[in-house]
Amino acid sequence: MAISTSTPPDGAPGHTLPAGDGTGEDGLRRRTLLHRLDVRGAPYAFVAPFFVVFAAFSFYPLVYTSWISLHRVELSTLNVMEWVGFDNYTALWDDDRFWNALINTITIGVLSTVPQLMMALGLAHLLNYQLRGSTFFRVAALTPYATSVGAAALVFTMLFERDFGMINWMLSLVGVDTIDWENNKWAAQTAISTIVIWRWTGYNALLYLAAMQAIPRDRYEAAAIDGASRWQQFLKVTVPGIRSTIVFTIVLSTIGATQLFGEPLIFGQGPNGITGGADNQYQTLGLLLYEEGWKNYQMGRAATVAWAMFLLLIAVFVVQQVVRRVLARRA
Amino acid sequence: MDKAQRKLRTRAVAAVSVVSALGLVVGCGSSDSGGTGGGKKDGKVTITMGLFGVMGFKETGLLDTYMKEHPGVVIKADVAGDEQTYYTALQTHLAAGSGLKDIQGIEIGRAKELADTQKDNFVDLADVSGTDHFLPWKQSQVTTKDKKVIGLGTDIGPMAVCYRKDLFKQAGLPTERDEVAKLWEGDWSKYVDAGQQFKQGSKDDKVAFMDTSSGLFNAMIYGHSQQFYDKQGKLIYASNPVVKDAWKLASKAATSGLTAKLRQFQPGWDPGLANSTFATTVCPAWMLAHISEKAGPKNKGKWDVAKAPQGANWGGSFLGVMEKSPVKKEAQELVAWLTAPEQQAYLFKKIGNFPSSQTALEMPDVVDAKSDYFSGAPIGQIFGAAAKEIPDEQVLGRKDGTIKDIFSQGLTLIEAQNKSPNDAWKTTDERIEKAAG
Numbered sequence: 001m002a003i004s005t006s007t008p009p010d011g012a013p014g015h016t017l018p019a020g021d022g023t024g025e026d027g028l029r030r031r032t033l034l035h036r037l038d039v040r041g042a043p044y045a046f047v048a049p050f051f052v053v054f055a056a057f058s059f060y061p062l063v064y065t066s067w068i069s070l071h072r073v074e075l076s077t078l079n080v081m082e083w084v085g086f087d088n089y090t091a092l093w094d095d096d097r098f099w100n101a102l103i104n105t106i107t108i109g110v111l112s113t114v115p116q117l118m119m120a121l122g123l124a125h126l127l128n129y130q131l132r133g134s135t136f137f138r139v140a141a142l143t144p145y146a147t148s149v150g151a152a153a154l155v156f157t158m159l160f161e162r163d164f165g166m167i168n169w170m171l172s173l174v175g176v177d178t179i180d181w182e183n184n185k186w187a188a189q190t191a192i193s194t195i196v197i198w199r200w201t202g203y204n205a206l207l208y209l210a211a212m213q214a215i216p217r218d219r220y221e222a223a224a225i226d227g228a229s230r231w232q233q234f235l236k237v238t239v240p241g242i243r244s245t246i247v248f249t250i251v252l253s254t255i256g257a258t259q260l261f262g263e264p265l266i267f268g269q270g271p272n273g274i275t276g277g278a279d280n281q282y283q284t285l286g287l288l289l290y291e292e293g294w295k296n297y298q299m300g301r302a303a304t305v306a307w308a309m310f311l312l313l314i315a316v317f318v319v320q321q322v323v324r325r326v327l328a329r330r331a
Numbered sequence: 332m333d334k335a336q337r338k339l340r341t342r343a344v345a346a347v348s349v350v351s352a353l354g355l356v357v358g359c360g361s362s363d364s365g366g367t368g369g370g371k372k373d374g375k376v377t378i379t380m381g382l383f384g385v386m387g388f389k390e391t392g393l394l395d396t397y398m399k400e401h402p403g404v405v406i407k408a409d410v411a412g413d414e415q416t417y418y419t420a421l422q423t424h425l426a427a428g429s430g431l432k433d434i435q436g437i438e439i440g441r442a443k444e445l446a447d448t449q450k451d452n453f454v455d456l457a458d459v460s461g462t463d464h465f466l467p468w469k470q471s472q473v474t475t476k477d478k479k480v481i482g483l484g485t486d487i488g489p490m491a492v493c494y495r496k497d498l499f500k501q502a503g504l505p506t507e508r509d510e511v512a513k514l515w516e517g518d519w520s521k522y523v524d525a526g527q528q529f530k531q532g533s534k535d536d537k538v539a540f541m542d543t544s545s546g547l548f549n550a551m552i553y554g555h556s557q558q559f560y561d562k563q564g565k566l567i568y569a570s571n572p573v574v575k576d577a578w579k580l581a582s583k584a585a586t587s588g589l590t591a592k593l594r595q596f597q598p599g600w601d602p603g604l605a606n607s608t609f610a611t612t613v614c615p616a617w618m619l620a621h622i623s624e625k626a627g628p629k630n631k632g633k634w635d636v637a638k639a640p641q642g643a644n645w646g647g648s649f650l651g652v653m654e655k656s657p658v659k660k661e662a663q664e665l666v667a668w669l670t671a672p673e674q675q676a677y678l679f680k681k682i683g684n685f686p687s688s689q690t691a692l693e694m695p696d697v698v699d700a701k702s703d704y705f706s707g708a709p710i711g712q713i714f715g716a717a718a719k720e721i722p723d724e725q726v727l728g729r730k731d732g733t734i735k736d737i738f739s740q741g742l743t744l745i746e747a748q749n750k751s752p753n754d755a756w757k758t759t760d761e762r763i764e765k766a767a768g
Binding site (some may be wrong): 075076077078079097157158161162163164180182183269270271272274275278279281294295296297 | 413415419422423425426444448449592594596597598599602603606608733736739740741743744747748750758765766767
């Protein structure tokens with residue numbers, strides 16, 4: 001194959017470009033070059049799609065967000081940016097709403113993650129028994145996860161409605177007074193956690209179940225021979241056997257909890273959803289970001305919240321790594 | 332397979348993957364560069380519209396009528412249910428310069444912001460023929476400083492008080508709409524007094540006098556020409572006596588248990604209408620359609636409409652044409668037609684959106700309109716009279732919509748979270764500072 005063969009037009013004086021027809025010394029060198037490129041270069045080409053997409057959709061936005069966060073800029077006039085340095089960050093640090101949102105994120109995170117993982121563990125343990133129709137139960141456990149956040153949150157919003165909601169109606173049957181789920185801080189956070197728990201318990205249970213099935217049966221048999229009860233078997237065999245999976249689900253749930261957004265937004269509905277309640281009683285960091293960016297249209301401040309969340313996630317990740325190391329060493 | 336062939340294949344795969352990865356990246360940048368979806372093709376003109384809420388054009392078949400009368404025109408209308416979502420998307424599209432429609436709806440709370448910051452993106456509609464029939468204040472709301480008109484008015488929201496005759500009766504209050512109007516004639520504080528009377532006389536303590544105090548607040552401030560901003564665009568809500576008075580009275584209503592502690596158009600309000608948990612609500616004309624739909628046939632004839640203590644305007648929208656549209660002329664004609672007196676009168680008859688056209692206000696369809704659902708109330712007369720009381724000048728501000736939401740939330744703090752009016756005011760003040768400062 002010839003790559004560059006060029007002959008000057010007739011009568012044109014002068015030079016000829018170096019020509020190669022692929023058989024001479026030139027060609028040989030080129031072929032080895034191509035071969036080396038092939039061997040060395042091809043793997044990079046194969047992984048390129050991910051990194052190109054990563055660069056375009058993750059890295060670039062990250063850098064751009066940090067650039068925006070140093071400016072005062074409004075959504076409708078993105079081309080007009082005013083440099084403010086780290087003002088947005090100091091303002092965020094001094095902003096009560098940020099700390100309120102941070103604390104809410106943590107409390108809702110704990111309220112939803114802890115019961116969720118406990119229940120998932122129990123559910124997985126039950127599913128791990130020889131059950132008739134176990135496939136049905138496993139699929140059923142996964143159904144809430146397949147439901148969209150929007151649909152789930154809407155249904156729960158109706159259930160938790162103050163005057164005509166089903167939950168208050170049921171509570172009234174046992175003599176509990178009407179609870180204003182939305183306007184009471186802890187009631188609202190509990191209600192939102194319920195949506196999260198409902199959606200994710202089955203998903204985590206299946207993760208645990210998969211890990212449990214990898215535990216050799218004979219360990220249970222040995223434990224049974226030693227006289228261990230079901231409960232003791234669960235504590236001494238099952239839980240240690242799936243420890244790494246538990247850590248994994250904790251990491252996943254923590255990330256999910258930090259980014260909690262859809263459930264509270266829809267739970268509040270309208271302007272109250274965006275601000276996480278009239279008193280910001282259930283505003284999470286995700287909602288604060290949304291409020292700054294898409295209600296106040298202050299992109300700089302929204303970007304600052306985004307970066308704060310990002311740093312927070314990294315901090316959480318580091319803490320978890322440390323905890324994991326310490327636990328592993330002790331084990 | 333020999334070695335060379337295999338190598339060739341590897342290379343091909345590599346090339347394809349690199350190209351496709353690049354394609355992904357490039358693809359994002361080059362998608363429709365500034366079009367608005369409309370255009371001319373094969374002798375047909377396509378016009379796209381972005382609308383929100385129940386503006387009625389699509390719902391009542393007006394767009395179909397237009398297409399029938401103009402066989403060469405195809406109209407595609409996207410209707411977003413929620414105005415907040417709609418406006419956010421519109422802002423994003425304006426900033427990006429893509430994804431816009433030929434015609435975009437503009438809510439009154441956003442009119443000033445768009446007129447201030449985006450007027451270059453809108454076609455000047457000042458000289459479109461046959462559009463000199465609007466109420467003068469309506470047109471002035473979308474006129475920029477340099478006399479450019481960025482939209483034509485659709486409806487306005489003159490206000491009245493919708494009330495339940497049966498509930499008034501059981502509380503010992505008059506039920507006839509003229510007598511009811513006399514209860515609070517001339518002063519909103521008399522409306523709250525009537526609430527006290529209602530509360531004392533009511534035999535059912537599950538029924539509140541009004542749905543929410545924020546309705547009262549809105550009604551009070553919108554009866555004045557300046558609310559949150561002054562003419563120079565300066566924030567004056569904190570010192571404006573109009574806002575102060577409205578806040579005082581609304582928080583008085585909120586703290587004395589006269590409200591059902593609901594939020595309008597949010598969960599709980601609709602079932603409240605259906606299950607009669609409140610006896611009155613301050614209602615702009617466009618709210619009648621919502622009430623009759625949600626309160627349902629079983630409450631037909633129990634509702635009535637009485638004149639409000641003071642005329643005010645709550646809501647109303649505009650239609651603007653985008654400068655980028657390839658079918659500007661056709662879009663302008665469509666907008667002029669949709670906002671023409673005949674169509675406005677038709678919409679009022681169909682769904683209760685009150686005309687912003689002076690000509691339409693005098694049409695028999697409007698003047699003689701009665702509502703079956705609301706005990707045959709002469710809504711054309713009641714709202715028409717209210718429309719005449721609306722101040723001739725209404726100063727809009729950039730963040731009017733947002734500030735109104737923040738005030739509603741501030742009143743919720745008092746109503747449902749038992750905060751003191753002073754604390755709630757402080758919180759509201761701080762929030763406005765953050766949102767609009």
